[in-house]
Amino acid sequence: MNMPSSPQSGAGYAGGSPVPLGALVPLTRPGWTEAGRQLLAGLELAVDEVNAAGGIGGRPLELLVRDTAADPGRAEAAVEELAGLGVAAVAGEYHSVVARAAAVRAEALGVPFLCSSAVLDALTEEPAAWVARLAPAQSHGWRSYAGFLLAAGHRRIAVARQASLYWETGTRILRDHVGRRGGTVTELDADALTPGELCDALAEDGATALLLLAGTPEPAVPLVRAVRADRRLDEVLIGAPAGQPEFPGWLAALGADGAGVPFLRYLPERPGSRAVRVGEALRARLGEEPSFVAYEGWDTVAFLAEALRTYGTGRADVARAWEDGAVAGSRGEIRFSRVAGIGVRQWAWPPVQVADRDPAEPGRFRVLHQG
Numbered sequence: 018m019n020m021p022s023s024p025q026s027g028a029g030y031a032g033g034s035p036v037p038l039g040a041l042v043p044l045t046r047p048g049w050t051e052a053g054r055q056l057l058a059g060l061e062l063a064v065d066e067v068n069a070a071g072g073i074g075g076r077p078l079e080l081l082v083r084d085t086a087a088d089p090g091r092a093e094a095a096v097e098e099l100a101g102l103g104v105a106a107v108a109g110e111y112h113s114v115v116a117r118a119a120a121v122r123a124e125a126l127g128v129p130f131l132c133s134s135a136v137l138d139a140l141t142e143e144p145a146a147w148v149a150r151l152a153p154a155q156s157h158g159w160r161s162y163a164g165f166l167l168a169a170g171h172r173r174i175a176v177a178r179q180a181s182l183y184w185e186t187g188t189r190i191l192r193d194h195v196g197r198r199g200g201t202v203t204e205l206d207a208d209a210l211t212p213g214e215l216c217d218a219l220a221e222d223g224a225t226a227l228l229l230l231a232g233t234p235e236p237a238v239p240l241v242r243a244v245r246a247d248r249r250l251d252e253v254l255i256g257a258p259a260g261q262p263e264f265p266g267w268l269a270a271l272g273a274d275g276a277g278v279p280f281l282r283y284l285p286e287r288p289g290s291r292a293v294r295v296g297e298a299l300r301a302r303l304g305e306e307p308s309f310v311a312y313e314g315w316d317t318v319a320f321l322a323e324a325l326r327t328y329g330t331g332r333a334d335v336a337r338a339w340e341d342g343a344v345a346g347s348r349g350e351i352r353f354s355r356v357a358g359i360g361v362r363q364w365a366w367p368p369v370q371v372a373d374r375d376p377a378e379p380g381r382f383r384v385l386h387q388g
Contacts (some may be wrong), residue, residue, distance in 0.1 A: 035079035039099030039107035048087035058316020089118035113137035141360040161388030163194040172200040175224035212243030258345035
């Protein structure tokens with residue numbers, strides 16, 4: 018799917034051709050399309066705002082959108098295509114394994130890639146010169162989530178896990194962090210067990226928390242329904258560190274059963290004036306409450322636009338901003354640095370919080386823990 022985003026009509030420009038930016042977004046299944054739509058809304062809003070303010074030195078930004086559909090091969094092909102089209106940089110992507118493929122290809126081609134939302138620590142195996150990331154590394158966010166569970170008294174934790182590098186890495190992070198504090202993590206195969214069989218295994222294990230390391234709506238939604246209906250598991254906390262409950266589809270599918278499920282999101286506890294303004298614009302564009310993913314999209318373009326204005330529109334110019342640039346984003350000052358164990362330049366760190374949907378009012382979020 019090729020979707021150029023035209024410069025906003027009516028804006029005044031000094032002249033010159035558009036400055037093209039590539040965007041990788043999951044817009045069709047099996048990609049998480051809700052996240053993709055939110056990410057794209059943030060990217061497009063920021064591009065519209067840049068163009069309404071006169072663009073980059075009088076040249077409009079043009080967003081060239083490519084649908085990855087959660088397919089690493091499609092992402093690699095898109096990066097190659099966008100490089101051939103002369104983009105100044107590539108932005109976006111939500112799925113970690115897909116972003117990893119895109120990052121490796123961008124590094125090989127010498128194309129700046131600013132990853133918006135993917136959190137897998139090893140986005141590249143070797144230190145990268147052309148890749149930076151806005152989202153916090155998985156180890157950082159998920160350790161905060163594990164700390165929240167431990168502080169709430171959960172020492173015996175089960176995970177319903179599907180097979181993927183992302184879920185496997187998350188399980189390892191949880192096990193290491195919880196294990197060092199005397200807790201245990203039991204793995205239940207979400208691909209092999211039916212919801213009823215998983216409930217039986219959970220009841221036998223005696224875990225006080227079940228974490229859904231699985232896709233949505235399948236198999237996460239049926240698992241939540243099964244656990245909520247099983248009286249043996251009334252005291253079991255259901256958690257979803259990957260953030261599934263934040264999206265409207267979760268509430269539409271589960272209603273009150275989807276409340277009280279803690280998840281990670283990357284928003285400040287007290288948003289500043291810029292976050293409030295951006296949130297209002299995103300809400301109007303989406304017709305629903307924006308998730309942290311939409312803010313990540315806006316912040317991505319905000320940083321790239323400032324890099325293009327300050328350093329130039331060449332690819333090497335953009336990559337220089339990874340080292341020296343600092344931009345006021347919607348969630349704080351964005352500045353990249355080298356972090357031990359992470360190959361790309363990293364914003365260390367965006368705000369991290371654990372939140373859930375209020376059981377008394379499932380349309381409202383509660384902040385349970387600030388990382």
